[in-house]
Each structure stands twice: as C-alpha cells, then as structure tokens.
Amino acid sequence: xxxxxxxxxxxxxxxxxxxxxxxxxxxxxxxxxxxxxxxxxxxxxxxxxxxxxxxxxxxxxxxxxxxxxxxxxxxx
Numbered sequence: 001x002x003x004x005x006x007x008x009x010x011x012x013x014x015x016x017x018x019x020x021x022x023x024x025x026x027x028x029x030x031x032x033x034x035x036x037x038x039x040x041x042x043x044x045x046x047x048x049x050x051x052x053x054x055x056x057x058x059x060x061x062x063x064x065x066x067x068x069x070x071x072x073x074x075x076x
Contacts, residue, residue: 001043003067007031007052007060014039033062 002017012031016023028035048069052060056071064071
C-alpha cells in the first residue's frame with residue numbers, strides 16, 4: 001500500500017493506493033499522527049508522500065519519520 005497525504009490550508013486529504021487503484025480515502029479536519037495511524041489501520045505501507053502548503057510541524061514530522069515519507073512543499 002502507498003500512503004498519500006495532501007495537506008492544505010484548511011483540510012487534509014489522505015488516501016491509500018494498492019498498486020494504481022485507490023483503496024481508501026478520507027478528509028481530515030485535524031491532522032495528527034494518531035489520525036493517520038487510525039486511517040491506515042493495519043495496512044502494510046510501502047511508500048509515503050506528503051504534499052503540504054503549510055510549514056512542517058511536529059505532527060507532520062512524526063508522520064514523516066514513522067512512514068519514511070517524501071515531503072513535497074515549496075520549502076523543501
């Protein structure tokens with residue numbers, strides 16, 4: 001499974017992909033490490049991309065570190 005997180009100014013879209021097919025999606029009003037873990041459940045994540053218009057805070061860093069994510073932003 002691939003985990004994709006798109007962090008906007010007001011909400012966050014999150015998706016799981018199995019190969020090229022969308023497996024699950026959700027909109028999060030509050031992005032936390034726990035909310036991502038709950039969404040992922042027990043899926044085996046092989047790759048993660050985080051796209052963000054916001055500054056990288058401690059929650060984003062925790063998610064990135066745990067899932068070894070590639071962060072895409074205008075600041076990185």
